[in-house]
Amino acid sequence: MSSVLEQLMEMGFTQARAEKALKFSGNKGLEEAMEWIIENDSGDEEKEGINGTTETETMDLPLSYKCDDCDKCFRNEDEVQVHSARTGHVNYSQCSDAVSSLTEDERREQMKKLQELLRAKKTQREEQERHEEIEREKKRRQQHKTLSSAKAKFEEDEVRRFVEQKKREKEEDRAYL
Incomplete structure (x- = not known):
């Protein structure tokens, strides 16, 4: 891996995004790659791959959390922390089911x-x-x-x-x- 690619990944960009930035900036350097990323940042969950094909980034975050003590589901970690502080429950698991609004x-x-x-x-x-x-x-x-x-x-x-x-x-x- 090139040092520019490693630097981009250390900044928090995915490997695919960093490789794409390097390819379209002509491998000229970190500054040009950053400029390309800023100019072409779509902000969508779907990103284009190096070949121009779209790929969806899979999020590592669970859709919800479930209290194993009382079987209540929560949307995010903040709700889990509030519930834990209020009830003293400490057993939680991640769920792939989204908590509906x-x-x-x-x-x-x-x-x-x-x-x-x-x-x-x-x-x-x-x-x-x-x-x-x-x-x-x-x-x-x-x-x-x-x-x-x-x-x-x-x-x-x-x-x-x-x-x-x-x-x-x-x-x-x-x-x-």
Whole structure:
């Protein structure tokens, strides 16, 4: 392989595309081959071969991914990562089946279901928060009640000690007289 061909392939061009660029640029060099590629870049998935015949490049990327834990299909790796983060699932396989896009009606129906689910979760969360608030208030009242009774007992003991102290002092005063 020529060094120009290798350089083009290192830049990310397929071997067929690089060979074709070299052929049509007259093997003059890397710069001419790059110019030919830029001028003749069609951007289509189908590329012409060196002979002028068309060949389809096969993509190494799978059409979809499937979660082996819950059998749900995903269009791309981003959806897989989101699903993995949300559910903790880690077993995925590549599928050759393409995940079909939703029609407008299916999309509306799915949005409606999601909105209902969100409303239900919000209601449940609010109910849980109300229940927790009631429990916190009960606990606060119980603590206040316990604290009040302990304080009252302490004050009673304090008064009793004071009365006993005064009683002892009177008895001592009588003993000296």
